[in-house]
Amino acid sequence: MRDDEYLGYDAVGLADLVARGEVHPTELLELALARCARVNPSLNAISLLMEEVGTRLAQRPDPSGPLAGVPFLLKDLAQDFAGYPTSGGTGPLRSVPAERHSLTVERWLAAGLVIFGKTTTPEFGSKAITETGAFGATRNPWDLGRTPGGSSGGSAAAVAAGIVPVAGASDGGGSIRIPAACTGLFGLKAGRGLIPGGPAVGDPLFGAVTEGVLSRSVRDTAVMLDILSPPDPGAPYHVPRPDRPFRDAVTEPPRRLRIGFTSESPLGTPVDADAVRAVTDAAALLADLGHTVEPAGPAIDGRQLAHDFMSVWTASVATRIDEACRVSGSRPGDFDIDTQVLAAVGRSAGAPDLLRAHARWNDYTRILADFHERYDLLLTPALGEPPIRIGQNRTPALAGAVLSPLLRLGVGNVLARTDFYRELVTANLSAVPFTQLANITGRPAMSVPTYWTAAGLPLGTQFVGAPGSEFLLLQLAAELEAARPWADRRPADSAVPQSVPAR
Template structure:
């Protein structure tokens, strides 16, 4: 098989070739490894290569699952593979090896996927870009001067560049949907409780986080949802599953839907004209498909949502940094300066203030519930602007020098009320103000690659559904995919693949 033939198939298609004996898993793995060698010097998507493990997995009997024998990459955050480190984008955790698989990884191994590496992520998944002190910048295959988003940026870059057809991802504030939008992929965040984050984690970030994947086809994500969603007996709670496999959603159109849309930032921050065009174009497409689409938005204070989200997020980063220091023996100064700042602010959050912020999540959940009593889905941009340039959100070099001694003095409370923190929060969320609501409320949401800018950069559109609407979202995504196919739309190879002499 040639690379162009490999790339012409999604994961389900490659699995069908394996099942029919037309290609061996070891052949597919070699194609994936060769592609990684060709493009990773440019895009920097793979943080850990597990080639020998991949070869061992490729030599197993393929099994009869729909993705058996297909090459696959894990996200280097939460998705533990026994015997290997899960760095979380940090240097110190690269020396700490997992003692067992995470439940998601157990499901992927049981499904016959050939896991051969892990993908880059910002430190602790805390940014909408993928740039770290340890691993450097991960780049967007559509334009290597721009970010593939975060925090599943490495997975998005790897899929968009053709290393694998689908890759592991997770979403705590948009970390599946944002990279999907930046790289022309499909990304679905499942609702709270459908996919387990165990066994190390129960309900991370008060239930805001969901494991998942990034893919080039809707059916790949649907099949992955079937693989990932068996109930976890040790999980914090169990939610109802559909009566039919998620894969069947792509074979039947959705009922006619009533969809409310908005392209105004809930934070009141600017929204690029391309994001506005993306939503307006999607609205016209949906109307042509027979759906009712009209301007509408949940009655929610978006600025307070951002504050309450970041209050919980910074407290979580403080706890993660403390844990990472304990298990690695490293001091806080070995971590990225942005992580140190967020952790310092998080340590300054009092227990009552944290609980008050989390209690207001209920207000937003009920407001979104009222919206969904009238509208089946909420349509927004996924991104407020095209993918950011590499370094655009980087902490200034002067701050990198001045902040460490201040942090040692315990100035978290002062920082939390400073213009610097407000600027940091705005910089982290202003480009992606639409995605956090689905995490806070635990609702399923997806980014669909419906729009490219005039200069050829991808920009997705987001759909947020009520609880239990994953099947409906997949139906709509498949309908859009049929009406406006994106699978064969790939980045230009120029500037993406280095000559063999330079590898």
């Protein structure tokens, strides 16, 4: 098989070739590794290469499973492979091996996937970009000067550049949908409890986080949902599953839907004209397909929602730093300055403040539930603007130098009230203000690559469904994929331009 032939298949297609004996997993791994060597130096999409693991998996006799023989990459956050570190995008954890596989990794191995590395992520997954002090900046294959999003930015870059057809991802505030929107991929965040995590974690971020994948085709994500969604007796949530495989969704058109759409930022911040056009364009396409589409949105106080989301997130970052220091022997000052700021703010909040913020999540859930009484789906931009430039949200060195001694003094309460912290939050959320709602409410949501800017940049559109609507979302995504195919729309080959450093 040639490289151009490899690029023409999704994961299901490659698995079919393996099952028919037309290609061997070792050949596919060689193609993936060659592709990686060619494009990754310019992208910095892979944080850990596990070639020896991939070789062993590719040489398994009689490969079996729904995706047997397909090359695959894990996200370097919570997707533990025993004996190898899960860095979470941070330097202190780069040498701490995982004791056992995570449940998702066990299921991917059982599905026959050939795991050969891990992809970059911002530190603890805390940004909508993928830039860290430990690993540098990960770049977008569509424009090497721009971000592939975060926190699953490395996986998005790897899939968009053709290293693998599908890769591991996770979503706690948009971390599947944002990178999908930045790189022209399909990304579905499952609803709360459908994909069990564990065993090391049970209910991260009060149920806002879910594992998943980024893919080029809708059917790859559907098959992955079948692989990842069986119930786990140790999971904190048990939710109903469809009585048929998710894969069936891609061959069955959806019923005619009622869809409300809005392009107004819930933060009240400006929304780029291209993001507005992406939504109006999608609305017109949906109407052409026979759906009822009209302007509408849930009446949620987006600024309060952002505050309540960040209250929980910063507390989570503080606990993650504490745990990382415990297992690695590192110090809080060994982490990125932005991470230290988030942790300081998280430590400054009292338990009553944290619980009050989390209690308000119920208010947003009920308001969105009321919206879904009237509409099947909510349509919004996935991003507030096209993928931002590398370094645009980077904390200036001078600010970092000033903050470091202040953080050592334990001034979290003061920092939480500073313009710097407010600007840090706004910078991180104003470009991506639409995605956190689905995490807080536990609703399934997806980003679909229906739009490209005049400059050739992807800009996905987001759909948010009611509880249990994953099958419906996949049906609609497959209908949009057929009406406006995107799989063959690829970025130019990202051969290493020596003038563009990975950092």
